[in-house]
Amino acid sequence: MADTFIPVRLSYTGSAVTAIAEYQPGETMQHPGNLNFSGSGRRITGDFSSPAGSVANRTWFQSNVTNGQTMLPVLPNGTSSISGMQLFGATDPENTSIGILQNNGVYVQIMVNATGTGTQLPLLFGTANTERMRFDPSGGWYVGSSSSDPIGTQTVGMYRGAAGTLSAYATGSGPLRLGVASGNQTLETFISNGATTVGTITTNGTTTAYNTSSDYRLKDQVADIDPQAAEARVLAYRPATWIWKSNGQPGKGFIAHEAQAVDPDVATGTKDQVQRVGNIRAANYTLLAERVEEPADLTPYGEDAAWSFTEEVPVYQGMDASFMIADMVAMLQKMRRELDETKAALRALQGA
Structure with a gap:
């Protein structure tokens, strides 16, 4: 049986005149007034999927101005200042994830939300059909990586955890850089305790200094280090050499857990953690x-x-080997005092 086509009729009202427009299949529909859908749950439908064959077979929005741009304006009504779009992840809008693009008159936001039992999804940004940036539902964000440990996985990128952890990684061919223009400037506050800065990286335009806070106004109960205890700690450390597993290169210094056993301040973490x-x-x-x-x-x-x-x-x-310096200085001062005392005793014997 051949298909039966029924013409479409649209009515519109303007200047107290009601008109009827009738369109046959294949004709371009032109309507001089606004379209108003009565009732609730109404839909505009068409083939917006990816049909077989040319992509051009989809249903499209297109300007009717020759060579004109196509823009989809969305306006609020009355005194409202909010307009936007909601993208639902299922045919049941009451229980699904939602992507939101919204302008509320104060700022423009891109958000992810969910209704009912819908899942809170991560928000992704990408180019060339590849993920480049992600925000997860807990508040963590990733740049160049979807891993929370770009350093451990050697993935070039940056991660900020929901708890505040921030890590970044770059390959040898793409160094990780921080910089300032020039002159005597603070490059970066790298550690802070609330409103108090406890460490900086500074430059004078030629050299760089890595600073931890040491101002006397930050300290109470300042006392001299016991030189005997300092000497005992220095003598207990084991200087060592090794080969790095990562690249086979030689290294020298101290083993963290061994030094930690001598002085807990010089190392962080726990052995075999x-x-x-x-x-x-x-x-x-x-x-x-x-x-x-x-x-x-x-x-x-x-x-x-x-x-x-x-x-x-x-x-x-x-490890932070700088904590050993105070003990070494105290030991050297002790040794110098002992040397001076020995010299004085020898001079006294020689003059007797």
């Missing part, structure tokens, strides 16, 4: 975050989100 990491996925198995510690609260990731263990990764110890 590891960290359990895993991935967080939504109920539909969408990856929300990877290589993260198990959160105490998964609520920000949406209902039924789950963390699953993937591996244990080492938490390596570090």
Whole structure:
């Protein structure tokens, strides 16, 4: 049976005149007034998918001005200042994830949200069909990587965890850089304790200094180091040489846990410490975050989100050998006093 086509009729009202426009299949519909849909839950439908064959077979929005640009304006009504678009992730708008592009008259925002039992998804930005930046539901963000440990995975990028951790990694062919224009400037505050700066990197335009706070006004109960104890600590350290596993290059200095046993201040971390990491996925198995510690609260990731263990990764110890300097100076001063006393005693014997 041949298809039966029924013409479309549109009515519009203007200047107290009601008109009827009738269109046959294949004709271009022109309507001089506004379109107003009565009732609720109405939809404009068409083939917006990817049909077989040419992409041009899709339903499109296009300007009717020859050689004109196509822009889709969205306006608020009356005194409202909010306009935007909501992109739903399922045919049931009451239980799904939502992507939001909104202008509220104060700022423009791109947001992710969910309705009902919908999953709170990460927000991704990309180019060339490749992810370049991500914000996860807990507040962490990634640039150039979806891993929470770009350093450990050697992935070029930056990560900021929900708890405030910030890490960045660059390859040898692309160095990680911080800089200022020139002159005597503070390059970067690299450690702070609330409103108090406790460390800086400064430059005078030629050389660079790495500074930890040492102002007397920050200290109480200042006392001399016990020279006997300082000497005992210095003599207990084991200077060592080694070969680095990463590149086979030689190194020298101290082993963190050995030095820590002599003086806890010179090393950080715990010997043989590891960290359990895993991935967080939504109920539909969408990856929300990877290589993260198990959160105490998964609520920000949406209902039924789950963390699953993937591996244990080492938490390596570090050292700040500058803490040894005070002991070394105290030891040298003690040795100098003893040497001066020995010289004085020898002179006394020689003059007897």
